Amino acid sequence: MTLAESRGIKGPTEREAEAEEVKEGAHPGPLEYVKIGLILAVITAVEVGIYYIEAIEDVLVPILIVLSAIKFTLVVLWFMHLRFDSRLFSWLLAGGLMLAGILMVIVLSTLGGRLV
Amino acid sequence: MVGALRRLRQEGESYQGVWSWLTTVDHKRIGIMYGVTAFLFFLMGGIEALLLRIQLSSPNNAVLDPDQYNRIFTMHGTTMIFLVVMPLSAAFFNLLIPLMIGARDVAFPRLNAFSFWVFLGGGLFMNASFFTGGNILKGELGAPDAGWFGYAPLSLQSAGTGIDFWAFGLLILGVASMASGFNFIVTIFNMRAPGMTLLRMPLFVWMTLVTSFLIIFAMPIITVALFQLLFDRLYGANFFNFEAGGQPLLWQHMFWLFGHPEVYILILPAMGIVSEVLPTFSRKPLFGYPFVVISGLAIAFMSWGVWAHHMYTTGLGPIANSAFGVSTILIAVPTGIKIFNWLATLWGGAISLKTPLFFAVGFISMFVIGGLTGVIHSIVPSDYQQQDTYFVVAHLHQVLLGGAMFGLFAGIYYWFPKFTGRLLHEGWGQLHFWLMFIGFNITFQPMMILGLLGMPRRIYSYPEGAGWEWWNAVATVGALLIGVSILVFMFNVVLSLRRNDQAGPDPWDGRTLEWAIPSPPPAYNFREIPTVRARDDFWHQKYEEDETGRPVPIVGGGAQEPEEEEHAEGEGHGIHMPSPSFFPLIAAIGLPIIATGLIYDAAIVAVGVAVLVVGIYGWALEPASE
Amino acid sequence: MSHTPAALETGTGLDNRKLLMWLFLASECLLFGSLIGAYLLYRGQSVVGPYPEDLFDIPFTSVSAFVLLMSSVTMVLALAAIQRGDQRGLRIWLLSTALLGLLFLSGQAFEFTEFNHEGLSLSSNLFGTTFFVLTGFHGAHVTVGVLILLSLLVMAWRGRLTQSQSLNIELAGLYWHFVDVVWIVIFTLIYLIQP
Numbered sequence: 063m064t065l066a067e068s069r070g071i072k073g074p075t076e077r078e079a080e081a082e083e084v085k086e087g088a089h090p091g092p093l094e095y096v097k098i099g100l101i102l103a104v105i106t107a108v109e110v111g112i113y114y115i116e117a118i119e120d121v122l123v124p125i126l127i128v129l130s131a132i133k134f135t136l137v138v139l140w141f142m143h144l145r146f147d148s149r150l151f152s153w154l155l156a157g158g159l160m161l162a163g164i165l166m167v168i169v170l171s172t173l174g175g176r177l178v
Numbered sequence: 179m180v181g182a183l184r185r186l187r188q189e190g191e192s193y194q195g196v197w198s199w200l201t202t203v204d205h206k207r208i209g210i211m212y213g214v215t216a217f218l219f220f221l222m223g224g225i226e227a228l229l230l231r232i233q234l235s236s237p238n239n240a241v242l243d244p245d246q247y248n249r250i251f252t253m254h255g256t257t258m259i260f261l262v263v264m265p266l267s268a269a270f271f272n273l274l275i276p277l278m279i280g281a282r283d284v285a286f287p288r289l290n291a292f293s294f295w296v297f298l299g300g301g302l303f304m305n306a307s308f309f310t311g312g313n314i315l316k317g318e319l320g321a322p323d324a325g326w327f328g329y330a331p332l333s334l335q336s337a338g339t340g341i342d343f344w345a346f347g348l349l350i351l352g353v354a355s356m357a358s359g360f361n362f363i364v365t366i367f368n369m370r371a372p373g374m375t376l377l378r379m380p381l382f383v384w385m386t387l388v389t390s391f392l393i394i395f396a397m398p399i400i401t402v403a404l405f406q407l408l409f410d411r412l413y414g415a416n417f418f419n420f421e422a423g424g425q426p427l428l429w430q431h432m433f434w435l436f437g438h439p440e441v442y443i444l445i446l447p448a449m450g451i452v453s454e455v456l457p458t459f460s461r462k463p464l465f466g467y468p469f470v471v472i473s474g475l476a477i478a479f480m481s482w483g484v485w486a487h488h489m490y491t492t493g494l495g496p497i498a499n500s501a502f503g504v505s506t507i508l509i510a511v512p513t514g515i516k517i518f519n520w521l522a523t524l525w526g527g528a529i530s531l532k533t534p535l536f537f538a539v540g541f542i543s544m545f546v547i548g549g550l551t552g553v554i555h556s557i558v559p560s561d562y563q564q565q566d567t568y569f570v571v572a573h574l575h576q577v578l579l580g581g582a583m584f585g586l587f588a589g590i591y592y593w594f595p596k597f598t599g600r601l602l603h604e605g606w607g608q609l610h611f612w613l614m615f616i617g618f619n620i621t622f623q624p625m626m627i628l629g630l631l632g633m634p635r636r637i638y639s640y641p642e643g644a645g646w647e648w649w650n651a652v653a654t655v656g657a658l659l660i661g662v663s664i665l666v667f668m669f670n671v672v673l674s675l676r677r678n679d680q681a682g683p684d685p686w687d688g689r690t691l692e693w694a695i696p697s698p699p700p701a702y703n704f705r706e707i708p709t710v711r712a713r714d715d716f717w718h719q720k721y722e723e724d725e726t727g728r729p730v731p732i733v734g735g736g737a738q739e740p741e742e743e744e745h746a747e748g749e750g751h752g753i754h755m756p757s758p759s760f761f762p763l764i765a766a767i768g769l770p771i772i773a774t775g776l777i778y779d780a781a782i783v784a785v786g787v788a789v790l791v792v793g794i795y796g797w798a799l800e801p802a803s804e
Numbered sequence: 805m806s807h808t809p810a811a812l813e814t815g816t817g818l819d820n821r822k823l824l825m826w827l828f829l830a831s832e833c834l835l836f837g838s839l840i841g842a843y844l845l846y847r848g849q850s851v852v853g854p855y856p857e858d859l860f861d862i863p864f865t866s867v868s869a870f871v872l873l874m875s876s877v878t879m880v881l882a883l884a885a886i887q888r889g890d891q892r893g894l895r896i897w898l899l900s901t902a903l904l905g906l907l908f909l910s911g912q913a914f915e916f917t918e919f920n921h922e923g924l925s926l927s928s929n930l931f932g933t934t935f936f937v938l939t940g941f942h943g944a945h946v947t948v949g950v951l952i953l954l955s956l957l958v959m960a961w962r963g964r965l966t967q968s969q970s971l972n973i974e975l976a977g978l979y980w981h982f983v984d985v986v987w988i989v990i991f992t993l994i995y996l997i998q999p
Contacts (some may be wrong), residue, residue, distance in 0.1 A: 124999075148816070151822075157830060
């Protein structure tokens with residue numbers, strides 16, 4: 063198996079054939095970018111808003127983590143084009159993030175720290 | 179000024195003279211510069227080792243005082259790891275990767291030149307610390323004195339600027355390693371010749387790829403740790419300050435999080451070299467190629483989960499100790515798979531007993547001892563006894579000198595003819611091997627015994643009557659023997675370059691693509707980019723198998739002859755090669771200047787930044803090739 | 805079609821520079837991971853003040869985080885502009901991104917000065933040590949990003965960035981967005997979540 067195949071990269075003929083139909087999908091237009099930007103802005107507003115709601119203090123941390131994960135994902139998928147680009151790039155970023163995350167958890171737990 | 183620069187640049191393109199080396203972006207020249215520089219640092223680290231051994235040769239010796247001893251053992255370790263084994267491996271990456279994958283150069287030739295100059299600058303910067311302790315002629319040394327691992331809080335309390343030089347030096351060297359790590363991953367992913375699929379790549383290419391990934395993921399961790407140390411030392415930060423609530427143990431975690439992958443960064447390239455040498459001199463393909471590849475990947479992956487076996491005695495608790503003990507035992511499995519595949523490669527082969535094979539087999543035997551003592555260390559209660567004794571010193575040298583350096587010497591003997599066009603003398607080569615092999619064993623096996631007798635490491639002297647005198651004296655004799663073997667090697671290189679024993683393109687009946695082109699290779703490597711049809715493609719161009727499976731030469735197969743080469747001179751000049759450039763060198767000079775400024779005076783930082791910026795902008799704006 | 809099928813079989817078909825950038829970003833995950841890890845390890849461990857809850861000004865930081873987030877939008881609009889050959893759009897959006905980046909940096913400078921007035925420094929306690937080093941490293945990354953953006957802006961103004969060179973903008977964008985997502989993490993983990 064070649065690297066290209068394993069990474070889900072399309073061969074030349076395949077690529078050409080698809081080129082026309084997926085042109086729009088491959089390069090989101092400015093409108094789509096602005097939409098994503100609006101969603102990001104709204105999530106940020108929600109984050110700050112719920113920070114001040116005392117009633118949900120107990121569940122605040124998980125909610126905040128989920129919200130920031132959503133923001134993170136939106137930016138890397140759309141603005142950094144991982145949704146449209148080679149899967150190799152996604153694997154590299156995921157690899158770096160997972161390695162950093164796992165090592166951080168182990169070191170923090172052995173040294174008596176807490177993640178949140 | 180501009181005219182002069184242009185003239186110098188033209189001289190660079192003419193491929194002759196000093197300027198052509200300073201501006202070169204040719205991977206082969208960069209590889210040679212890496213190799214020669216690393217060898218000079220090897221001599222330096224070796225002299226440091228001999229000083230240590232002479233000091234320890236008898237009890238209550240006073241060749242070195244305790245302060246000098248600390249500085250010299252720190253510099254010995256740091257030099258051998260960061261300035262010798264890593265750059266020697268980098269030399270082989272540079273020399274071989276483009277040739278083995280059928281490319282004309284690496285993906286980013288100027289970045290490659292930048293890596294080398296940064297490495298050179300970092301090495302010189304680190305060694306400059308020797309001069310900062312006062313009058314060096316009176317023996318007042320200024321080098322770092324906290325060991326190559328620089329444990330906090332010792333490294334925080336160390337007076338003078340030695341540790342600062344050490345930390346900045348490692349940061350600079352990290353830039354060089356990371357740049358070449360990125361470069362070789364892209365090169366191996368993207369620059370392979372048609373048909374060179376991943377599972378047709380020579381083992382050395384695989385190990386380079388794996389090592390490069392380890393480098394780009396491990397280096398950032400030590401980068402942060404070194405910055406934390408520097409912030410603590412220079413600006414009064416509290417990362418490792420116990421009084422402010424900081425945990426000195428954090429340093430050990432960060433250091434070994436980097437340090438254990440680093441161990442495999444040191445050994446995997448040597449494993450790759452041995453995996454090339456053994457098949458050639460057994461005239462057999464590498465046994466179990468996919469298993470060797472997968473073992474390499476497994477080792478790299480598992481190397482992230484074993485770091486705390488350096489820290490059993492720090493009070494991690496029984497659960498963490500057991501978990502890291504198990505993971506450490508497990509990493510011996512892929513390592514063992516590799517060793518059995520190497521042995522099986524030799525088994526039944528038509529052995530050609532030449533110097534590279536001696537070193538490769540020496541590698542296997544010494545590495546097995548190193549690996550097995552490693553398994554002993556992985557057992558927690560056993561390690562409690564061995565921690566900080568000479569047993570550990572013996573183990574790590576068994577792996578790094580007996581392992582990595584023997585592997586690298588195998589590579590030097592194997593590929594020397596490819597890049598110089600001359601064979602190294604066989605007799606002197608074997609003398610070198612036997613002296614080094616015997617010297618190695620009578621240096622480090624006694625250290626195993628010394629360790630079990632309880633001799634602690636990092637002591638500058640020991641009292642009479644502890645029972646350590648005899649073995650220490652033996653170890654020192656062994657170290658001197660290793661020193662003699664290196665002199666034999668240097669003599670051999672000089673002799674062989676003069677002797678003019680033309681190697682021809684394919685002196686060993688090689689298997690991989692680099693043997694298909696003339697020795698030394700032309701600047702453009704391949705006249706035509708080859709099309710690869712099999713693993714060990716060049717072998718299959720030369721031989722086909724008869725019905726009994728024995729190789730039969732193919733008429734007209736084999737390497738390009740040099741005569742052919744001359745005919746193609748005109749054609750060769752039509753090949754578009756990247757232009758030489760000053761800017762990687764300029765940018766690289768900026769880094770040690772900045773580091774000097776951060777230690778001494780902020781004004782110097784501005785100068786360094788200016789140099790760096792000039793280098794980077796010049797680099798970005800000049801056309802990559804004209 | 806200049807590519808032979810054999811050539812495509814072996815390369816990844818990906819641009820060298822883009823692959824390099826992604827490898828760099830993957831490696832940066834470990835850098836910021838280590839810095840964030842150190843902050844989390846020492847959170848709540850300072851033996852003397854000032855403590856985060858005395859200093860953090862959430863409304864101010866939220867505006868700052870919002871500014872950086874919006875700079876990602878303008879960055880990606882710059883890319884869209886050059887990809888459709890709109891030079892004017894490219895210049896406008898590049899300039900906006902650089903200005904938003906500078907605004908973020910001035911916010912950070914203001915914040916650092918304020919905290920300093922309140923007695924927080926690199927050496928005052930663990931909070932000061934880990935906070936300044938983490939956010940300082942991030943700020944240094946933003947500064948480099950702004951310099952890249954300004955350099956590209958000059959090139960665009962001189963007409964040296966054509967539609968075919970949109971990769972330059974894409975690469976700068978990847979770096980810029982990465983720095984932005986790091987701040988998304990920092991904003992939540994360091995500012996909003998306080999035990």
